[in-house]
Amino acid sequence: MEMLGKGIVSEKNRLWLYLTIIAGSFAQVIMIFPSGLRSQRGIQFWGAQFHDGLWHIAIVKKFVNFSFENPVFAGEKLGNYHYFSDLLVALVHIITRIDVFVIYYKILPSVISLSTGFFVFLLSKKLFKSEVAAIWSMFFVFLGSNFAYLLPFFGLGYPIWETNFWVQQPMSIYSNMPYALSVPIVLSSIYFLTKYLSGPRNNYLILSALLLAIAPATKSFTFFIFPGLFVISLYRVYKNKKFDLLIYFSCTLLIAILLMLPSLRFSDNFIYEPGWFLKTMIEAPDRMNWQDWSLRYQFYKSNNDIFNLVRFYITAFVIFFVGNLGTRVLAFVGVYKIRKLPHPEIHFLLLFSSFLLAIFPMFYLSSGIAWNTIQFYYYFLLFLGIYAGYGTYILLNNTRTKLYKIGLAIIIILFSIPVDIQTFYFYYSRPTGSYVTYEELEAFNYLNINGDDSDRVLTFPIGASFIHLAAYTGKTVFLGDEITAVLTGHDYRKRLDEINSAIEEREGFLKYLRKNKIRWIYDVTSEKSEILKNGNIKTSFKKGNISIYEVVF
Structure with missing residues (x-):
């Protein structure tokens, strides 16, 4: 840390650099670090880490075995997915042999936060x-x-403040690991591009291109940086007759598309639904829960009152915009001085991209999980956070006395962190309800010892999520999770109906298992015990309510 400080910051500001990067990194990492640790009840997971985190671990296990199969939808290739963060964890594991859970829940978040800062x-x-x-x-x-x-103070809102305006805040960044990893990748790419424009050196441009090319494979939403990059490339050709940025843009985009091809599915990924986030923010019980305005909206709509409908959406947008920004609205304090700053191309790139990222969710939803497009706003908050630093600097510089400056700085900090404090309290004021029990671990260990990595597992109850089985065993679950199946473009409902039909036929059930190369049945209910009474389906493991059956081929 000392060597880092000496290289990039003056001695008088070094302490503040250390404090900010340590405090910021700690605040983010502490939200994921306890996941994967042992407790009395089993292996504990907090927040989204039980579902989303173990989903990534399951994919990592596949990559370690050089497989691109969907770990919870057997027989299908992983599609519609930004895979680079999981590939990175797999590569680190292969090289170092460090446990995948340690890399994902401990090492990677620490590296990401420090490099982001x-x-x-x-x-x-x-x-x-x-x-x-x-x-x-x-x-x-x-x-x-x-x-x-x-x-x-207005009798509104949901007790968990962080997403009252829909957008998740930076402290919970690791509930979305692909986004988290994309942040330092995008920032470093833009930084090296800025270095190149300061004094052309091709190594900076090449490094920037490579980093930006892998960004969409890390998080596909980073493609929204390319329109701004294209504009500044054309402007450079027009103004300076230089084609370097246009070549940079073309090569980077081509590589990015090639890296995305292995998992790309050409389908309708977005649905035109203007104002959906604004309307649901106002009326949803787990958002603002502003029922008075929700009823007004219904009245205006039923009476086709265009004027008041427009007024409703404008009001909702202002609340959404300012509410999500919080003290980052200070970004607009320094906007009028941006023209006087160096690197106008980069400022245009960041601000134009911010505009696109902020506007797109106002009109489009995801075709899989509708609210996924809100993640565009994460990057908007990231870029505006950078400019909020400059706005705060301008504001403090215009403060007359040192005492007022210190007081104003304290006020800005205090108005910025209440939601962070509440988020931390919400996570740790009560035990998590998500565990992988020790009985489950024993069952998973049995599958690890007695099965092969390529084995397929049918799970009961049908329709329940068994991502944790795929994560801990590396096996492929035949039908393991509806959300991830939908997100990756698979027909979950069709396969569910096929399984239920095979079960109802009874005689055809064994044939169905063999046809789909299902070696194991993992049952935690015993509700299908009759169908499993077959000479070719043998009980292999039983502990508590968990039974494992092996299908004899």
């Missing part, structure tokens, strides 16, 4: 020519949050 500082310092502004940018990127703590 590092590149936020470097990029902000380059753009704003101020170490103080860069440190404030780090603060907002790490700890900036929304204004949801104000809602209870």
Whole structure:
């Protein structure tokens, strides 16, 4: 850390750099670090880590065995998926032999947060020519949050403040590991592009291109950076007669598309649904829960009152926009000075991309899980967090006395972190309800010892999620999770109906198992015990309510 500080920051600001990057990294990592640890009840997981985290672990296990099969939808290739974060974990495991769970839940988050802080500082310092502004940018990127703590004063809101305005805040970044990893990748790419524009050196441009090319394979939503990149490339050709950025753009886009091809499925990924997030933010019980305005909306709509409908959506958008930004609205304090800053191309790239990222979710939903498009807003908050650092720097510089400056800085910090504090309290004020029990671990261990990596497992009850089985055994679950099946473009309902039909036929059930190469049946209910009474389906393991059967081929 000392060597890092000496290289990029002056001695007078070094302590603030250390404090900000350590505090910010700690605040993010502490939200994922306890997941995967042992407790009295079993292996504990917090928040989304039991489902989403173990989904990534299951994919990592497949990659380790050089398989691209969907771990919870046997026989189908993994599609519609940004795979690079899982591939990275698999590569680190293959090289180091460190446990996959340790890499995913401990090492990778620490590296991501530290590198995010590092590149936020470097990029902000380059753009704003101020170490103080860069440190404030780090603060907002790490700890900036929304204004949801104000809602209870108006009798509104959901007890969990973080997503009252829909958008998840930076402290919970590791509930979405692909997004988390994409942040330092995107920031470092833009930083090296900025370095190249400062004094053309091809190695910076090549490094930037390679990083940006892998960004969409890490998180597909980063494709939204390319339109702004295309515009500044054309402008550079027009103004300076230089084609370097246009070549950079073309090569980067081509490589990005090629890297996405292995998992790309050409389908309708987005649904045109303008204002959906605004309307649901107002009326949903787990968002603002503003029932008075929800009833007004219904009245305006039933009476075709266009004027008041427009007024409703404008009001909702202002609340959504300002509410999600929180103290990051300070980004607009310094907007009028951006023209005087160096690297206008990069400022245009960041602000134009921010505009696209903010507008797109206002009109489109995802065809899989409708609200997935809200993740575009994560990048908007990231970029505005960087500019909020500059806005805060301008605001403090215009404060007359040192005492007022310190007081204002404290107020900004205090108004920024209430939601972070509440999020932390919500996570750790009560035990998690998500565990992999020790009985399950014993059953999984049995499958690991007696099965092959290519084995397929049918699970009971049909329709329940068994991602944790795939994560701990590396086996492929025949029908393991509806959400991930839908997201990756598979027909979950069709396979579910096929299994139920085979069960009802009884005589055809064994034939169905053999046809689909299902070697194991993992049952935690015993509700299908009659159908499993077959000389070719043998009980192999039983512990508590868990039974494992082996299908004899």
